[in-house]
Amino acid sequence: MDITNIETIPGKTIIAHYGLVSGSTVRSKNAFRDIGASLKNIFGGELKSYTKLLDETRQEAVSRMTEQAKVLGANAVVNVRFATSDVAAGAAEIYAYGTAVRVE
Amino acid sequence: MEDLILFALLFCGSYLIGRYKEKKHFADIIRREKELLLLPALTMKRAEDRPVAKAEMVTGNVVIAGDYFKQVMAQLASLFGMRIAVAESMMDRARREALLRMKAQAAGADAILNVRFESMKIGARDKVAGVEVLAFGTAVYYRQ
Numbered sequence: 001m002d003i004t005n006i007e008t009i010p011g012k013t014i015i016a017h018y019g020l021v022s023g024s025t026v027r028s029k030n031a032f033r034d035i036g037a038s039l040k041n042i043f044g045g046e047l048k049s050y051t052k053l054l055d056e057t058r059q060e061a062v063s064r065m066t067e068q069a070k071v072l073g074a075n076a077v078v079n080v081r082f083a084t085s086d087v088a089a090g091a092a093e094i095y096a097y098g099t100a101v102r103v104e
Numbered sequence: 105m106e107d108l109i110l111f112a113l114l115f116c117g118s119y120l121i122g123r124y125k126e127k128k129h130f131a132d133i134i135r136r137e138k139e140l141l142l143l144p145a146l147t148m149k150r151a152e153d154r155p156v157a158k159a160e161m162v163t164g165n166v167v168i169a170g171d172y173f174k175q176v177m178a179q180l181a182s183l184f185g186m187r188i189a190v191a192e193s194m195m196d197r198a199r200r201e202a203l204l205r206m207k208a209q210a211a212g213a214d215a216i217l218n219v220r221f222e223s224m225k226i227g228a229r230d231k232v233a234g235v236e237v238l239a240f241g242t243a244v245y246y247r248q
Contacts, residue, residue, distance in 0.1 A: 046169075
């Protein structure tokens with residue numbers, strides 16, 4: 001599955017468009033107590049556990065999006081974007097969306 | 105009185121240690137930026153008209169937390185509507201780190217197109233607790 005955040009897959013030709021595909025994941029912060037603890041971390045710096053958590057969450061959203069594209073018969077997703085929203089206190093949604101296409 | 109001593113200790117301690125950690129991080133960022141200087145990160149969607157062998161999306165993210173000193177300074181500055189310099193350096197540090205991680209993922213690429221940044225606030229709503237920055241773009245590998 002080819003994924004880009006521009007309108008084309010450079011070096012390939014788009015032969016069919018299948019429309020919008022998306023994937024979302026909602027993660028609550030409470031489930032990861034160590035994060036709350038490290039947020040109180042008074043000396044600042046990178047919160048590695050949180051970096052990893054958000055990276056995994058985003059990858060999950062992307063894989064849900066590509067699953068959806070596969071079902072439609074696409075072999076690439078172009079113009080992918082990310083959005084986040086606060087759905088509830090202590091929870092965040094990560095949303096990935098793009099256009100499913102078939103390329104050659 | 106004890107509260108005041110605790111506050112002073114936290115304030116000074118977090119200033120010294122936070123500043124030391126930030127300086128070290130910036131030195132590391134500058135070193136890695138020099139190493140990756142030949143891989144341009146562009147904000148446009150096409151660069152050179154050359155045949156492309158491979159294109160893929162690359163991402164880099166980082167979560168940076170502010171220290172206690174920064175939180176106090178931010179609260180003070182927002183009383184008077186001043187510029188929050190301590191938050192500016194935190195954002196700069198997070199964006200540059202995210203960009204570097206994205207570049208590291210695109211090892212061997214010729215350029216990264218359409219680079220975009222997204223940021224998300226982490227932690228309590230009324231505090232400068234921390235920030236997540238995501239950098240993403242499309243890495244292209246030209247045909248040799």
